[in-house]
Amino acid sequence: DFELALLEVKPAFGASTDLFERCMLNGMISYGEKYEKLVSTMESLIEQVRVSEKTPMLTCLLEGGAGSGKTALAAALAIKSQFPFTKLLTSDGFVGASEAAKCQALAKLFDDAYKSPVSLIVLDDIERLLEYVAIGPRFSNVVLQALLVLLKRQPPPGRKLLVIGTTSLPLVFEDMGLNAAFNVSLHVPELSPSETSAVLAELGAFDAVDLPRACQALQALTGDRVPIKRLFMLLEMARHGKDDLGDSMDVGDGRRVVALDRWVACLRDLAQ
Amino acid sequence: DFELALLEVKPAFGASTDLFERCMLNGMISYGEKYEKLVSTMESLIEQVRVSEKTPMLTCLLEGGAGSGKTALAAALAIKSQFPFTKLLTSDGFVGASEAAKCQALAKLFDDAYKSPVSLIVLDDIERLLEYVAIGPRFSNVVLQALLVLLKRQPPPGRKLLVIGTTSLPLVFEDMGLNAAFNVSLHVPELSPSETSAVLAELGAFDAVDLPRACQALQALTGDRVPIKRLFMLLEMARHGKDDLGDSMDVGDGRRVVALDRWVACLRDLAQ
Amino acid sequence: DFELALLEVKPAFGASTDLFERCMLNGMISYGEKYEKLVSTMESLIEQVRVSEKTPMLTCLLEGGAGSGKTALAAALAIKSQFPFTKLLTSDGFVGASEAAKCQALAKLFDDAYKSPVSLIVLDDIERLLEYVAIGPRFSNVVLQALLVLLKRQPPPGRKLLVIGTTSLPLVFEDMGLNAAFNVSLHVPELSPSETSAVLAELGAFDAVDLPRACQALQALTGDRVPIKRLFMLLEMARHGKDDLGDSMDVGDGRRVVALDRWVACLRDLAQ
Amino acid sequence: DFELALLEVKPAFGASTDLFERCMLNGMISYGEKYEKLVSTMESLIEQVRVSEKTPMLTCLLEGGAGSGKTALAAALAIKSQFPFTKLLTSDGFVGASEAAKCQALAKLFDDAYKSPVSLIVLDDIERLLEYVAIGPRFSNVVLQALLVLLKRQPPPGRKLLVIGTTSLPLVFEDMGLNAAFNVSLHVPELSPSETSAVLAELGAFDAVDLPRACQALQALTGDRVPIKRLFMLLEMARHGKDDLGDSMDVGDGRRVVALDRWVACLRDLAQ
Amino acid sequence: DFELALLEVKPAFGASTDLFERCMLNGMISYGEKYEKLVSTMESLIEQVRVSEKTPMLTCLLEGGAGSGKTALAAALAIKSQFPFTKLLTSDGFVGASEAAKCQALAKLFDDAYKSPVSLIVLDDIERLLEYVAIGPRFSNVVLQALLVLLKRQPPPGRKLLVIGTTSLPLVFEDMGLNAAFNVSLHVPELSPSETSAVLAELGAFDAVDLPRACQALQALTGDRVPIKRLFMLLEMARHGKDDLGDSMDVGDGRRVVALDRWVACLRDLAQ
Amino acid sequence: DFELALLEVKPAFGASTDLFERCMLNGMISYGEKYEKLVSTMESLIEQVRVSEKTPMLTCLLEGGAGSGKTALAAALAIKSQFPFTKLLTSDGFVGASEAAKCQALAKLFDDAYKSPVSLIVLDDIERLLEYVAIGPRFSNVVLQALLVLLKRQPPPGRKLLVIGTTSLPLVFEDMGLNAAFNVSLHVPELSPSETSAVLAELGAFDAVDLPRACQALQALTGDRVPIKRLFMLLEMARHGKDDLGDSMDVGDGRRVVALDRWVACLRDLAQ
Numbered sequence A, B, C, D, E, F: 001d002f003e004l005a006l007l008e009v010k011p012a013f014g015a016s017t018d019l020f021e022r023c024m025l026n027g028m029i030s031y032g033e034k035y036e037k038l039v040s041t042m043e044s045l046i047e048q049v050r051v052s053e054k055t056p057m058l059t060c061l062l063e064g065g066a067g068s069g070k071t072a073l074a075a076a077l078a079i080k081s082q083f084p085f086t087k088l089l090t091s092d093g094f095v096g097a098s099e100a101a102k103c104q105a106l107a108k109l110f111d112d113a114y115k116s117p118v119s120l121i122v123l124d125d126i127e128r129l130l131e132y133v134a135i136g137p138r139f140s141n142v143v144l145q146a147l148l149v150l151l152k153r154q155p156p157p158g159r160k161l162l163v164i165g166t167t168s169l170p171l172v173f174e175d176m177g178l179n180a181a182f183n184v185s186l187h188v189p190e191l192s193p194s195e196t197s198a199v200l201a202e203l204g205a206f207d208a209v210d211l212p213r214a215c216q217a218l219q220a221l222t223g224d225r226v227p228i229k230r231l232f233m234l235l236e237m238a239r240h241g242k243d244d245l246g247d248s249m250d251v252g253d254g255r256r257v258v259a260l261d262r263w264v265a266c267l268r269d270l271a272q
Ligand SMILES: Nc1ncnc2c1ncn2[C@@H]1O[C@H](COP(=O)(O)OP(=O)(O)OP(=O)(O)O)[C@@H](O)[C@H]1O
Pocket: A023, A024, A025, A026, A027, A028, A029, A030, A031, A035, A065, A066, A067, A068, A069, A070, A071, A072, A073, A125, A168, A228, A229, A232
């Protein structure tokens, strides 16, 4: 049932922001200046939609590498907006769905949004909605054309709409003319070494003395830049699994400090 | 319902020119000589259709970069023509529609036009009607062929028709043989620095002393040429959003003068 | 049966040659030796079909640039032939039609022609019947194959048929094997400077003293060769439209002499 | 009705060899040694099928340029074979037919042939049955596969079958694996200058003194080699048409001697 | 009816091995060491399937040039195996059949085989089952995938299965991943000069003194290697046909000795 | 519901692990350090899924050459996990199935898994599920997109899921974005010479003195690296078949020691 994919969220002071919250299982951590600026620009757009008469519709694309935190950021802003209508469209409910079914769901989503005076729509992982694959490349032109029209179509008089899209394929979107269909395009960065260190410190994932070497070990596996989602996955791997190398200590509040040896061994395993 | 896409406009002294007017949310500003010449050439064509017996049908393509003002110009001329039948065809009502449905709508549009002695049709954003995407490239050949036939088909004896098309892909249209299907092709330019300055002055967007530096800041972001639509969007962004950098002043008539600092900061944000 | 065929196109001294005549809204003007030779070769073919027993079917392709006058020439010859059955097949009635529908119409056209002892069919703008577009390229192979068969199929014993096709894509037709499917292929030329001058003189479009400079101005816009159809369109543009540059004078018989200034200004406008 | 395409021919001493005879409207003329050898090799194959127990099925491809006389040759041999079952399959009845319909007709043709002890099938212009076009290239793989199977399938015990195919695209057939599916492949040549002269002499088309110069004029238009079908077409053109250059004389038996001047003028017309 | 394609063969001591025997119209002749080794390796596989518990399924591909004797060899081994279930799958019954019908027939064939404790399946001319054509290339991926799954699927516990496939396109099969789907791949060679001589001697096709020159003449036409099937075809051609060059003598047992002159003339005819 | 899930796969100490066990017809042999590390990393993932709250879903890709033992390894781990729900998805049941049917089966599989608190799914030979073929390449984008969504979709609150996929085409998966859809990707190696020797020793396949030369002979055929599945196949071939070269001795426990001569002869046969 495609209705499933249209996860309606009641007003923010209401109860059902759960769906957006499930996009932030690891919370939102400020990793520095770049993050703050991203959030502030986005908040300006939210404000503009709420207030301006000349721009009843604004569209913003969050683009960045896999796992850089796009979905979580969009969800956090949707909750913060406190718009009466906020919805998340993912592909989760579209497994095996036809192009026609997707277009219908997209059209319905926008029509529903038009019913509220101010609305916010998150189109998550647009390449998945487009069934994009780099070999060929192939994708659903039917869905793409639907998006290109919907992203440029004016809401009915008196209605306002902010659309946030996410993608990890900005170059492909360029070729598709999708980038140009968004008013604003913002980059969600992967973590630099110092940002990584800030996140790990904030999490208390390591004993303070181990932190520098934990960061170094990570860089050896992943290179200079780490997607924040991958960082959380690696920490969780190190925290669990078989205990032969050095147990991680439970620090009571559900967080467990990871022993440096275990961290290094775990990274080495994955590097093969 | 595809009927929605066929936005009938009553005689110009009538009431329902709203749809064409919604294409000009920011009004029409004369930015200089080029604009005047464009308008005058178009008016000649309108006159020719009204009068000549030998050319019962004329077709004109407005081509120019994204946001250069093609749709607004076509709409303005449609209103000015005061033809008894003027219609705007966009893709807004065709989300997920089949090729067949589009062809049928196109054929019906022309047949409706033939019923009035003198008619004007605007085919807006033809590449969207064609479901064009540069990857491949792909497009609906069925719709293209329908257009190629309709644009060359003589109206019934005694009927006259002016067709105005808009596109931002003149080179692609060349390959499709669509350019050749139009009698006349006119370029809608993006704004040069002096034209930009003229528009900003006319709008009173900045204090007169700030104008030169406001223009310079803009050029730094966008390069020499600015699409007029983008210019309006940027002004609106600078006028709203969070207030931490310098408030814009409301000047009473709904226009608000933008502080230079705020303008510069806003442009810098988008440049990332 | 034969009566049906008579209902469709009456003998040439009858009434319903209108459709062919609408292809010659601007009449037929002899622009010189090349035109005379074209007409005479075509008349030989008409004669051969009428008389020869060994060649019951002849097929002739008129190929030439866009607007060179192919359709008008085919129509003029169809009328002149005075064959009991003459028909024009264009794409005008096929907007959005399926390939199957086109094949059926083609097959029916030939079957109808076989019912008359001597018939002439004009297949106008064959590339449009084929839904050809240069990108790809794409076209209807189903329609192409139908044509290839029909153009080589012998009429039933005692029946004779002349097929005249028109196209502006002779090179593409070569690749399609369509050229080879025609017995004869004739080139319809664009006008040379002296031919242009002859046409303008014949039309009395300019004062005699202005004629040389009118021709020069035209060449500056279009180059050495002008399609005759475009020449008529430009004249009509210069004759109408807004009057700010020099009014054209109505010379009574419906033709209006064009002032040189106005002609030059009009050409300059289109050159942008 | 696809039955039309399957033109059944009664035993040779019967009456309905008409269809094969219509393939030879201009008769069969021996143009020299090459022709004699072609015929003799083909007759050997007919004999082998009639007699041998080890090769109940033989398949032979006649390949040669357009108009080289492939169809006429195949038809002549079919008549000569006096097999109880001889059939001609062309595309004439398949205009707009589906691939499935063609396969069905092919399968039925072979099944019908299996019902007679000794049969001969002519598959004329196989590229047309395959709906081949060089652009792409495109063709019906469904029909091709059907042919590949049918051409290798053994007839039921006690049945014998000779299949003659014709094509002007031997290189394409190579790529399709169709050449290899035939046991024998024979080339049908275009006429050399001396062969052309022999045919013209045999026909009495020119006064004997004009013959050498008539041949020279032809070579100037067509080059060294002339397809025999084209030769007949040119003769017929010269014999008819308008009379301004030199009348051809009717020599009583239906053949008319062509005046040299007229021949030269006619060739020049087509050369443009 | 696709059932036709599934030619069931009763136990070898039974009666209906006819279908396999029709694949060997010219018998099986041992042309030397290579042939013996091929047969012995194949017999080992038959033995392994019959006996081993660890390899309940074995798959073997016979690949070699057109006419090299693949089908005959597979058929001979199927008969020799005396397995209770042996079946031959060819494309003979699939003319114009859909991909789905083929997959269904394939699946049914394997399911039928699973019902017998030990089975042997011959998949003849797999490229034809796949509707392969080199232009493109095109083929039925649906049938290919069905084969790839069926060739790796374990039979139910207690059942054993040997699959023999034949193809003349081993390189294409490599690209398709079909080679890798077979446990063993064996090459069926064309005849070397000495092997050819051995076959001709065994057949008594020529007088002993003529044999060396008969072989030389053959090599001149075909090059060093002759497919055995072609050798039989050429012999049969030489034995029949018109008698002008030297009659072949019937030697009583149905074999006829071929006169050397006739052999040479026949080869020359085909070489053209 | 939960009972349904229990019906499908009983707890590991139950009875129906047969399907996984049939993937290990030759048992699991530790061939050295690499194998041990592979198993231990996989066991960590199983542990993490069982315990961690932050990563309710983990996905792991086992990639390696054909026959390297991927399926057997996945099966062994599924049994070892003792999860209440473990299922194997292969293409065995999908011969000729539509893309839609596959997507539905995939979606159902995940939905079934969500019904158990902790589940493990093996997606075996994913390229076969995708109907991948290198020519083109072609594959089912519909199934691919379904996989890409399902592999990233969070299980419902409180449910946990480990997905193990296998493939021999890691580079293709990279292009498809499938690698990135798995949290972890592990390489299953082919056997090095010393690992091969270890396996053969463990199996007692040869007399100890023959082992080094048996290994050398193998390397001559296969090169440095041997897929473990192929090693077992070769051993079985050498153990059976015709006896002319040296009988293998049955050692009582069902294993038979292979004579070196026989081994060498068997390898030579396959090398041709
Ligand atoms: N400042 C932050 N920004 C974004 N995510 C954060 C931040 N701090 C913590 N996170 C956590 O990091 C994870 C980011 O994952 P998310 O799914 O948003 O990435 P993504 O870029 O959408 O990945 P994908 O490319 O797979 O769609 C979430 O679990 C989120 O709770």
